[in-house]
Amino acid sequence: MQIRDLSGLPDGVAEHFAESGIEELYPPQAAAVEAGVLDGESVVASVPTASGKTLVAQLGMLSAIGETEGMALYIVPLRALASEKAAEFEALQQFDLDVAVSTGNYESDGDWLGNADIVVATSEKVDSLIRNGAEWITDLGAVVADEVHLVDDRTRGPTLEVTLAKLRSRVPDLQVIALSATIGNADEIAEWLDASLVDSDWRPIELRTGVHYGDALHLDDGTTTELPTGSNDQTEALVNDTIEEEGSALVFVNSRRNAEAAARRLGDVTEQDLSAADRDSLQELAAEIRSVSDTETSEDLAAAVENGAAFHHAGLARNHRTLIEDAFRDRLIRAVAATPTLAAGVNTPSRRVVVRDWRRYDGSTGGMAPLSTLEVHQMFGRAGRPGRDPHGEAVLLANSHDELEELFDRYIYAEPEPVRSKLAAEPALRAHVLSTVATGFVHTHDGLLEFLGETLYASQTDDPSRLERVTEDVLDYLVANEFLVRDGPDLSATPAGHLVSQLYLDPMSAAIIIDGLRAGSGDPAPLGLYHLVSRTPDMYELYLKSGDASTYTEIAYEREPELLGKTPSEFAEGEFEDWLSALKTAKLLEDWAQELDEDRITERYGVGPGDIRGKVETTEWLLQAAERLAGELDLSSAPKIREARIRVEHGIRSELLDLVGIRHVGRKRARRLYDADFETREDLRHADKSRVLGALKGRRKTTEKVLESAGHPDPGLEDVESTGSDTGGSAGERGQIQSHSDRADGGQQADGTQANLGEFE
Numbered sequence: 001m002q003i004r005d006l007s008g009l010p011d012g013v014a015e016h017f018a019e020s021g022i023e024e025l026y027p028p029q030a031a032a033v034e035a036g037v038l039d040g041e042s043v044v045a046s047v048p049t050a051s052g053k054t055l056v057a058q059l060g061m062l063s064a065i066g067e068t069e070g071m072a073l074y075i076v077p078l079r080a081l082a083s084e085k086a087a088e089f090e091a092l093q094q095f096d097l098d099v100a101v102s103t104g105n106y107e108s109d110g111d112w113l114g115n116a117d118i119v120v121a122t123s124e125k126v127d128s129l130i131r132n133g134a135e136w137i138t139d140l141g142a143v144v145a146d147e148v149h150l151v152d153d154r155t156r157g158p159t160l161e162v163t164l165a166k167l168r169s170r171v172p173d174l175q176v177i178a179l180s181a182t183i184g185n186a187d188e189i190a191e192w193l194d195a196s197l198v199d200s201d202w203r204p205i206e207l208r209t210g211v212h213y214g215d216a217l218h219l220d221d222g223t224t225t226e227l228p229t230g231s232n233d234q235t236e237a238l239v240n241d242t243i244e245e246e247g248s249a250l251v252f253v254n255s256r257r258n259a260e261a262a263a264r265r266l267g268d269v270t271e272q273d274l275s276a277a278d279r280d281s282l283q284e285l286a287a288e289i290r291s292v293s294d295t296e297t298s299e300d301l302a303a304a305v306e307n308g309a310a311f312h313h314a315g316l317a318r319n320h321r322t323l324i325e326d327a328f329r330d331r332l333i334r335a336v337a338a339t340p341t342l343a344a345g346v347n348t349p350s351r352r353v354v355v356r357d358w359r360r361y362d363g364s365t366g367g368m369a370p371l372s373t374l375e376v377h378q379m380f381g382r383a384g385r386p387g388r389d390p391h392g393e394a395v396l397l398a399n400s401h402d403e404l405e406e407l408f409d410r411y412i413y414a415e416p417e418p419v420r421s422k423l424a425a426e427p428a429l430r431a432h433v434l435s436t437v438a439t440g441f442v443h444t445h446d447g448l449l450e451f452l453g454e455t456l457y458a459s460q461t462d463d464p465s466r467l468e469r470v471t472e473d474v475l476d477y478l479v480a481n482e483f484l485v486r487d488g489p490d491l492s493a494t495p496a497g498h499l500v501s502q503l504y505l506d507p508m509s510a511a512i513i514i515d516g517l518r519a520g521s522g523d524p525a526p527l528g529l530y531h532l533v534s535r536t537p538d539m540y541e542l543y544l545k546s547g548d549a550s551t552y553t554e555i556a557y558e559r560e561p562e563l564l565g566k567t568p569s570e571f572a573e574g575e576f577e578d579w580l581s582a583l584k585t586a587k588l589l590e591d592w593a594q595e596l597d598e599d600r601i602t603e604r605y606g607v608g609p610g611d612i613r614g615k616v617e618t619t620e621w622l623l624q625a626a627e628r629l630a631g632e633l634d635l636s637s638a639p640k641i642r643e644a645r646i647r648v649e650h651g652i653r654s655e656l657l658d659l660v661g662i663r664h665v666g667r668k669r670a671r672r673l674y675d676a677d678f679e680t681r682e683d684l685r686h687a688d689k690s691r692v693l694g695a696l697k698g699r700r701k702t703t704e705k706v707l708e709s710a711g712h713p714d715p716g717l718e719d720v721e722s723t724g725s726d727t728g729g730s731a732g733e734r735g736q737i738q739s740h741s742d743r744a745d746g747g748q749q750a751d752g753t754q755a756n757l758g759e760f761e
Helices: 013-019 027-034 055-066 078-095 111-113 123-131 137-138 147-151 157-171 186-192 234-244 256-273 277-292 294-305 318-329 374-381 401-412 426-440 445-452 456-460 464-480 494-505 507-519 527-536 548-558 573-593 598-605 610-633 636-648 667-675 680-684 691-697 700-710
Strands: 041-044 071-076 098-103 118-122 139-147 177-181 196-199 205-212 216-219 224-226 249-252 308-312 333-339 352-353 359-362 367-370 392-397 484-487 491-495 736-738 755-756
Touching: 013 078, 027 041, 027 055, 027 196, 027 573, 041 055, 041 186, 055 071, 055 078, 055 139, 071 078, 071 123, 071 157, 078 098, 078 118, 078 157, 098 111, 118 123, 123 157, 123 426, 137 139, 137 157, 139 157, 139 610, 147 157, 147 177, 147 186, 157 426, 186 196, 186 456, 205 234, 205 401, 205 507, 224 333, 234 249, 234 256, 234 333, 234 352, 234 392, 249 256, 249 456, 249 610, 256 294, 256 308, 256 333, 277 294, 277 318, 294 308, 294 318, 294 598, 308 318, 318 610, 352 374, 374 392, 374 401, 392 401, 426 445, 426 464, 426 491, 426 494, 445 464, 445 491, 456 464, 464 484, 464 507, 494 507, 494 610, 507 527, 507 610, 527 573, 527 610, 527 636, 548 573, 573 598, 573 610, 573 636, 598 610, 610 636, 667 691, 667 700, 680 700, 691 700
Parallel strands: 041 177, 041 196, 071 118, 071 139, 098 118, 139 177, 205 392, 249 333, 249 352, 308 333, 352 392
Antiparallel strands: 205 216, 216 224, 359 367, 484 491, 736 755
């Protein structure tokens, strides 16, 4: 099927795709067209990675925009994937199609998005837009759910499931295009969505899978290839073999520590193949990596990159991950050791994938457990890049003949597990039941059960009463905490319930915050507020390591007056341990707000720069929610909450609060200015410009911007020379945190505009 022969697309689009090299559709793409994706029909495409799923989505979205003059929504599971897809769709702007991406600010109705033709967003963001009454939702002609098999995920799956159910309820004729990995029950997903199924194992290039054991590679077609390890271990031998064939290798391991250790060893292999030009480019890349964050993790990553290898895990800063992904796609970096986060959708193909660790720690069992077949197959799917590799190859490692056979049975020959809804659990339902009532989707008990009957869970379960029982428990909880009111069969949200839904909080988080604020005084200490939000289910607490329990027990009693709420008994082991884990998290945040160097924080708490950023972002959001709740409930603590929020947002002590309110002044510049005796905005309005220039290290453009923002009557620096010594300030932390705001004044998206943790040197 030729792409130029397709009808129903905006003028010039088919020619654009053809000129981009897409002249003939892949078999799964042609099957989707035959299933009606260009005619407004819903389609589930369950096909392997790199088999053209995104083009299927584009064809459906573009035809829907052209036919209905409506909008299209592309839902992704990860923020990084949202940015990647938005960049991919930018080429469509030449056809007068506006593309917008939105992943932050869960309190916004996103009205500005209504001006776009294609919106790319995470499922959480779409859920929040619905909660906040985004009117443009009813203008949708098509919605794409990328990686729809993630409805099986306990954390994010229920949000995707309920969001799709709400969209289909709100827009009855909505076209749904669901893109999935190859799964065992794609037909059930299609039946739930009233969609045609395109189920294919076709790939544009061959994928060979197998297991390395001894000195041989045993492949799925029954052939065996000699691949001796020599003095290397199995992983190094496989990577070396890949590089000798001018390919790249992606190695999956089960922990951050293992990823970093593997990258160091792989650097000894990749370094031998580097040209002089490669070395120069890698030196430049390493310098960029070091500039992101002044931490040991950043230095270790840069050192590995200089040798042509890298590691990738969630502890890296966002800019770290982007730099590594881009360089690996360009094959400047030849080998990456990664945790499974890299298999979750970001486009990082390689010639060979090595699944070194097929077991990982499972907290529910207290030991190592095998990865699912679906997850390993997702890793396999990263092997082979069309147009660059003759084939892709995915390899597991065995240490015995019995393990060789087990790996073939478990992963090579096995089909992926069926996808099952995780909705019927109280933590998942709390937020979704509240939002469904608060947004007016339902008004009665029967209406709620009828809506939940449209979910994937309802279509899969053999026990409908289970969902009803859990729903009753959730309703009781929401009523007891004064978020909902039951009046006979009628359900309605209280003002607090409406606010909690709009803030995108787990109702349990809101209940914990409200109880803590009511238990405390009107003058809560920053540590108490950080500890309070760290106790909520919306915050991932730091783990207590060996020796931590005694350390934080001592801190808990020393600083008990600052904590909000009653300290649980030490004999209530689980509850007390959670209290201490939250205290450890709060201490990290306090250290950050006390301007402790980022490198010292990462060392003290055993975290990466990305972990700090994640905790800061989440705390900023939760404290903003706490401030709103305090206002709603007429509590006097709102000003102190606001102060604690600004301090953790910028990583500053209280004396810098006025200075960081000046545009272009962040953590480091504020400290330099303060130490040079410019303590307030008013001081800068009447400042000696030469002294300000000296405090800001002689940076003239920066100084002019700061003076102008502060309201100086003459911010120009013509004939001005710096005076005064370089105050230096606190040690500089560099890195990025992503803003929770969406867009300011309809201009550039703030969720694509990032601010340094140690911003503005």
